[in-house]
Amino acid sequence: MKLTIIGSGYVGLTTGACLAEVGHHVMCVDNDARKIETLLAGKIPIYEPGLENMVRKNVVSKRLQFTTSTEEGVNFGEVIFIAVPTPPQPDGSVDLSFIEKVAREIAVCLDSYRVIVDKSTVPVKTGERVAHTIRRYAKAGVEFDVVSNPEFLREGSAVDDLMNPDRIVIGGNSDRALALMQKVYEPFVAPVLVTDINSAELIKHAANSFLALKISYINAVSEICEVSGADVEKVAEGIGMDKRIGRSFLNAGLGYGGSCFPKDIAAFIAIAEQLGTPFTLLKEVQNINTHQFTRFLDAVREALWVLKEKKIAVWGLSFKPNTDDVRSSVAVNIVEALVAEGADVTAYDPKAMEKFKDLPVSAKVKLAESPLEAARGAEALIIATEWADFASVDLAELRNIMRAPLIFDGRNLLDPTAAQAYGFQYRGIGRGTLPVAQG
């Protein structure tokens, strides 16, 4: 089939590459001319395992094309996916101006029947608005349908998530559109759930909010573990062994970050509020997330007494491992907080340092070429992202090059007993009452 994706960012590019990989002909559109130039030059603007090879291969076979022209894209695809940003507004509600603009842009180019698919994460009832907008701006008599097809990929494992999805959700009310959507997803081995548009839109916000709720739940438990001398890793294992609960998304840490959870939870709260059904549980999910971050920083302050001029190493800048994405990264928030208090921060990340350099705080942070170089002479080490490389660092060498042996492991990456055996004072998250000296 011929498919078009409008918005060649994280979701658009990975989805486009995977749809081409399974045999479709895909045209990715973006109004950022530099991004399209980069892609046309064979470079990938994001780091995602497996993506670069997949894009190259499908560009060579001409199944994947790039353009800045929406008109070209609308003429090309029978199905047109919208994958543009849906950022938060200051009050948490969703800024739908990108979606509305694309709807108008598509409308004026429509000449014959197209299925317009919303893949961006949008509030319930957005599909109805998109359909009205297209109807208003399109030539009289042109036929089209609007479908909701939310995306569930995770950054860092996007290719695998797209190629082997747990489910494909298609929300629509036209048999013609649903038949074309079934054809799009025919090559994938995954259950397809067909719903109305509103339910499909709601599934996305409800799923992300539930995952965030799981994280906040275990983070709240981690605080109880700390004061009671229990180990959250064991507690998570024990509750996760119940198949009804499951172990995934029960990793206690610094709280959830990234370009999706913080904005989507805020959005769902705003959506519920607007519908007159306040979702107070999710406000508590947010509160716990903030509290988890604050109490981690408090523990650092408590141990170091004064942060000003203290040399602190931070391992990890991306919001999670296996990505170079630093959008709403908790690791970056930690760096910002340390810098604001005058600490002398040296950071290292295997993939995210280039993108970190675009952030204002980077002007006040030194970047190292390896985890050990970042830790040289440091009075404390903070592990902010759980990159696998960090777990294999030689602890004896680390102990030798640090000025003071303090580790704050915000991701429970290291084995506390091993760290202590090498003379470190180790503080993880929810890992009993391991002491950290004061002053």
Ligand SMILES: NC(=O)C1=CN([C@@H]2O[C@H](COP(=O)(O)OP(=O)(O)OC[C@H]3O[C@@H](n4cnc5c(N)ncnc54)[C@H](O)[C@@H]3O)[C@@H](O)[C@H]2O)C=CC1
């Ligand atoms: N990043 C993720 O892991 C996931 C994101 N989502 C959702 O997907 C949507 C897109 O997110 P990302 O891909 O992360 O955003 P992104 O910011 O990486 O990409 C969006 C792209 O759209 C382009 N764009 C904006 N307006 C345009 C227009 N009028 N015409 C053509 N291109 C235009 C931008 O230049 C940008 O390249 C959001 O709603 C997000 O919540 C859903 C699942 C996963």
Ligand SMILES: O=C(O)[C@H]1O[C@H](OP(=O)(O)OP(=O)(O)OC[C@H]2O[C@@H](n3ccc(=O)[nH]c3=O)[C@H](O)[C@@H]2O)[C@H](O)[C@@H](O)[C@@H]1O
């Ligand atoms: O809508 C989206 O954009 C996507 O949001 C998340 O994916 P992503 O943000 O890429 O990454 P996650 O693996 O979910 O991690 C999000 C945050 O939660 C944190 N997290 C995750 C899991 C966990 O157990 N503990 C924990 O603190 C991570 O460190 C990270 O800061 C969802 O997992 C995807 O299903 C969804 O498609």
